[in-house]
Amino acid sequence: MNQFIEKTMKRLQIAVIGYNQDKSNETTNKIAYEVGTEIAKANAVLLSGGLGGVMENACKGAKDQGGLTVGIIPQEEAQFANKFCDVVIATGIGYARDFMVASSADGIIAVGGGVGTLIELCVGYMLKKILVTIPSSGGTAENYGGRYLDDRKRVFIRTSDNARSAVKDILDYFESNQQS
Amino acid sequence: MNQFIEKTMKRLQIAVIGYNQDKSNETTNKIAYEVGTEIAKANAVLLSGGLGGVMENACKGAKDQGGLTVGIIPQEEAQFANKFCDVVIATGIGYARDFMVASSADGIIAVGGGVGTLIELCVGYMLKKILVTIPSSGGTAENYGGRYLDDRKRVFIRTSDNARSAVKDILDYFESNQQS
Amino acid sequence: MNQFIEKTMKRLQIAVIGYNQDKSNETTNKIAYEVGTEIAKANAVLLSGGLGGVMENACKGAKDQGGLTVGIIPQEEAQFANKFCDVVIATGIGYARDFMVASSADGIIAVGGGVGTLIELCVGYMLKKILVTIPSSGGTAENYGGRYLDDRKRVFIRTSDNARSAVKDILDYFESNQQS
């Protein structure tokens, strides 16, 4: 995996998933913002579903650190994306875009979240991505972190105390795989 | 909802989801077959992901009762469907087809299943479909039946002891809505 | 191809594509209706995009002959389909559903049509489906019938004078392939 990353110009892509504008609160917005800054500091690309709440705050955090943000939105018009997306993928395929947020990510971090976040975790789990949730953010991150999603135990959903360690977990994973 | 069904020619559509050919066993194949026969007896259309295991056995059960079966497959060529599908929707969009199995269904019945089945349950939950699992079939049906998938509690995932009551649960729901 | 059809329960699937409710007129509605009746008489399944205009009239024609109709709609709710669809695939993926109308069809018949119809012809062409247009219906059927869509000349777009011969063209193709 990392050999591939070294050979190409593709940068590490980390998706931030979680509560949208309806359910995100001050706490989850703050955590999302910090996740965004950490991703930018790591020089990774921040992927998200490109809308409000956790998605928007993560993008804002990344932009405040000069990072690169990509929003993969359900609509077919870019104007629905939050204003902190450098690049907007206007999929036009509705919530089936959850699939490609997860399939496009090298690692995924969940902050809060409802069933849409669970769908993204499921797809990431199916494709054996590195999955990390921050349980203190509640919701799907709390309910589904620290376990497997089915009996096949494809990949364990890790948990982290905070934004910094969540991003570090993903970076460490790719660094250790690089050295081997 | 039912008023709509009465006005159009559209028949009630029930999706059967669960273990694929890799994980389905004699027990789950038998339950799936029975679910298929009950759906056909109710004159409903059986939707499925169109491949093996629970999907194939449900289709076989429906066909043995003269029912109508529709397989919505990931591939873009119909030949990948199981041979008990009257109609094959060759989506070509890979596992994102899970979305449309759920969005096309009026009700959904889960028999066993792994994370793919969980994705279909999640989409059905998001769209507030009638969801029924048969916990004795194990897997996702056992692990996620009898609960909600997120804190919003959009729709309770019902459980049934057997194929007949699972289908009856869905039929009763639409009948009672019709009378009101 | 035909060997496959013989071995499975899958019926021949013919897609009817063309003008939607905004552009279809008395002439194209009538042709579409006749195409629908011919498909039903041939005991094939009528696929369409499930909305108005040519799609709806073709479905109506098929239903008046006791045929089976499947509407593959852009929306994620079945209620947007025309009322002559027995089965509704509520894709939820917007106009990208054009892809699966074409990929799910064994043969495709175009009646009038604009750029959406051209997209469906393009996908059918890419996948080497049997393509027939009725040029007297105007639009895409007139402008793109009787030619190839690119320099690779994958499959010639046939033309027919009327509904009956358009359907016959497709049936003959599968019958002759069956005998060889």
Add this chain to the structure above:
Amino acid sequence: MNQFIEKTMKRLQIAVIGYNQDKSNETTNKIAYEVGTEIAKANAVLLSGGLGGVMENACKGAKDQGGLTVGIIPQEEAQFANKFCDVVIATGIGYARDFMVASSADGIIAVGGGVGTLIELCVGYMLKKILVTIPSSGGTAENYGGRYLDDRKRVFIRTSDNARSAVKDILDYFESNQQS
């Protein structure tokens, strides 16, 4: 449109479409490379289908000028992208990804191309994007440039003599709309 672009961080996104690795030749590779360099010089983001031929050469041109490249690929694994993509959207939805290459673009430039390129032009036409082809590159760019795709005449497909003027056409369009 441009007001929107000013208010958000989203950069202008120009898609380059055309022959893939099977059909692209020295001439079209060179033109694609030049289109890529011009897009990068304009500080726009280069979108493409992320695979070989015109897509790869356009990405290479953009990277040689320090530009930003996004590949939207059919596969669900990033490793299938060409190595000059900074960001890879691994859609997993097969050739239906053509839809989102076009819907995500503010403007589209075609270099050569077959029916896949025509599909992308069609979607861009349906959504009224600025479409420019370079007819000297042959294929779809030659066959469909300088005309409308259907009778509704939604948007005229412009033609350009070379890479520089093709990109300039798109930039001028957005600049003039900005001033009004």
